[in-house]
Amino acid sequence: MTSSAAITLHLAAGNTIVALPSGERHRWATTALELAGFTRHQGEAHRLPLGDHVHARATLTHLHETARDCQAKVITSERPYLGDIAVVVAEALPGSWEVEVEHYPDGSIPAHLLEWVWEATPALSALSKSRIPCAAILRDGDGTELLLTERPWNDTYLVGALLPSPDHVEVVGTGAPRTVVATTAHRAAADVRSRLLPEFEQLVLLARLREVQQDLRWVRNAEAGSVDTVDLDAALERFLIHAPYLIEAARRHDGKPLAGPEDAALVRFEILFARFQADAGGQNGGEPDGIDEATALWVESAEDLVDAVRSAILGPAGKPSHSAIATATPPKPPAAVTAPGRTL
Incomplete structure (x- = not known):
């Protein structure tokens, strides 16, 4: 009988193993990890430090026992942990970027997140029916957000843009940037720098320009x-x-x-x-x-x-x-201005 709970182990940065529970009964996989001694900080993945070899070996042995008791399958992946890939990409981009990794034990990227994907052709949005264990959101703090994940069938990384907040600018009708498809983190970062970010910046500028033109035309007429x-x-x-x-x-x-x-x-x-x-x-x-x-x-x-x-x-x-269009951070806009009683 095929197990409906699985634990995938990734060798990760910081000399650790990252464990991702998945499947319909992923809560049992989580239980097996916790019983075995894997630790987890709030919002992060389960991890096992490898500095103490004896302790690490004993914990992994115990994991196979607890997984068996919880009817969860243990899988050792040769792929790097996606969170580490996201950090490599973020560190290679201009400016300062924050990385937030989201884990999906049920294997699906949330529909509400895919609805924010902004891309010229359906690459990321086509993953709605694929099993995706995790994704990462990269933020530059100035309104630019990128979504990074991995195609499960050919081990390629996808990096695409998320729609800017409509509070910043309305981009509907301006086209969309092309999602990056790459086989390595460094290649992905290079394509994001040279293509995705310039296209994103340019399309946002065109949207800003359009709003200014529309308002100016309205006021003058x-x-x-x-x-x-x-x-x-x-x-x-x-x-x-x-x-x-x-x-x-x-x-x-x-x-x-x-x-x-x-x-x-x-x-x-x-x-x-x-x-x-x-x-x-x-x-x-x-x-x-x-x-x-x-x-x-x-x-x-x-x-x-x-x-x-x-x-x-x-x-x-x-x-x-x-x-x-460069990817340098533009100057901060002036403070919001409201002045009652003005008319033209």
């Missing part, structure tokens, strides 16, 4: 005095959030000089944002100084900023230019 204050505040706040990222992209314009009006607009916005940051740091709530100036500058000069960014991130034929 509205009749004087007819714009609702709440809607106006929301549109201005979106612009003030997006603009630092757009300015950063325009400044990375392959060293080519910007047109006079475009460069002048960038300088004015940079001065304004610097003042906002200073005001936000010195006030106890309330409205930062210069909000009326920000509104006027937004309406009058945002189009020059849009033109500068479009020339930076789009090629001559209107196609994205990946080389124009």
